[in-house]
Amino acid sequence: MKYTCLATFLATALMATASAHAQTYPSKPIKAIVPFAAGSATDQIGRAFVQKMSEQLGQPIVIENKAGVNGMLGADAVAKSAPDGYTLMVGTNSTNAALKSLMKKLPYDQDTAFAPIGYMGSVPLIVAVNNDVPVKNLKELVAAAKAKPTQLTFASASTSQRVSTEVLMSMSGIQMTHVPYKSGPAAMTDLIGGQVNLFTADFAVMLPQVKAGKIRGLAVTSTQRSKAIPELPTVNEALGLKDYELIAYFAMFAPAGTPADVIAKLNKALNAAAADKDIIDKFSAIGFETSPGTPEALAQRNKAETAKWAKAIRDAKIEAE
Template sequence: MKIKYSMKQLSLLGMGLLISLYCTLTIADNYPTKPIKAIVPFAPGSATDQIGRAFAAKMGEALGQPVIVENRPGASGMIGADVVAKSPADGYTLLFGTNSTNAALKSLAKNLPYNQDTAFTPIGYFGSVPLIIAVNNDLPVKSLNGFVTLAKSDPGKVTFAYASASQRVSSEMLASVAGIKMTGVSYKSGPNAMTDLIGGQVNMFSSDFAVSLPQVQAGKIHGLAVTSLKRSPAIPQLPTVNEALGIKNYELIAFFAAFGPANMPKDIVLKLNNAINEAAKSKDLVERFSAMGFETQPGSPEALDKKIKLETAKWAKAIKEAGMEPE
């Protein structure tokens, strides 16, 4: 059935579209006019929190409005990510996400409350950091090989902590390549898991430098290896997993980036991206986090979108090879 419009109706429709377009452009041009909320889906003190707060401060300076961090931890970042996925796409609610929320959860969770592939607008990349595999000081091992030997002597008795997808997957990957069986213990936050590692409630923890490096340097835990392909300048005495075990392809790098709800206006995305890239080039921010093994990498929203697709496939492969099933 054909619908006919009068000239008056067409004129009104065209005028409405023009007004709508004008309002959208005006909003984008004036953005931001109020504080921006950035959801960090992990606990205070985590690497995502520390890096996110530093970027938020720099972004606020560039945008002329404060970027206020709000922690929403739980379920490997799923809870905080879901809040952003269901928020208005007006640029005032952002997700400071990671490989957990925007790459790995798709393969780890049976029932995500959002579609990971379509729920978010990629905005800007912060950077990446490897993990440190560390053990409680009372464990009678001084090397990763020694840890593997201990784990093989009593399968399933050795425990590992995790509070994010990267922490869990790195440990499960280690178990797979080393031919050992460990028992995972889930925590709400990395700092809580670290407290239990120091106290001996768990044996091993593979965690980001922000949580683990200060404790290794203070002698409260014993570092065994780093999860990158090359040794980290932040702690060059630690071998890579590949060096320690005499293998080739073990690598796990955690990344951090900003996302918004789906369908954000392009002009707002570009404003936020520019602010993120300025922060990533900031000398004091780079110097502060390079000590944690963090490497910034400014780029476009399109580059982040492409990276997320590649990382999602990469993490799916790693999770499958580690024998992990969605839960």
């Protein structure tokens, strides 16, 4: 009887503590880990979102860039953080869908390590080449690659960048040599400089350079042309394909075990940011479309995306590292 009373008391005390925490949350600055480099699309979009969220929550949210291994290093840091709502992650299809199929062993369980907060939005990618590569469109690129297998090189600094190109190669029957980079901006610098021939990356990294004439855009990876650069065909249009589509998406997560009341507060602030006119106007030019929703909707979407990326990686015959 004594132990039963003690257990009841402890359970009640824990519930009261959790409730009090949720009511006072947030009472100090919050850290949001971006698992990619400063200047990347994830970084730019993450910074804009957390600024609006901090206005809603009444506490600053400080971005920490922790890049490496396709986002794994940053994701691992979040997975192992205290589930108290003070460490968040601006996640992507790399960290929360594809890594499971790209790595032989992750230092955390991708399916259970994170609590979904909410979906932020998505953006297509642009396939582009260095200006000195003698091709004007994707058909010519495929012909050049078939004429000289493995001689053309392609850069990648994230899962979406690599898989989008690998799937393109698989579907068009060509071979190019992969050159991995630690960050999208670094890969872009080498694409402009001619150290690498081709790069497929998000609009935030690509579009300014394409419009400035520093690189040559060949196609977009979505199923519809982008309003931001309507002159570029889709990969499907350019090559007469039907089923090619690979886009990058962004979402926010907390460590698993973060209290539901805290998740609800964060979700409300995130959705307010996703509906904010400033954010919509700022990023529509790079093809970004916001999509507010519930944590449960993100969980379902993530499950479907994990299966989609697993198939893409399998079909492209990319071996886990």
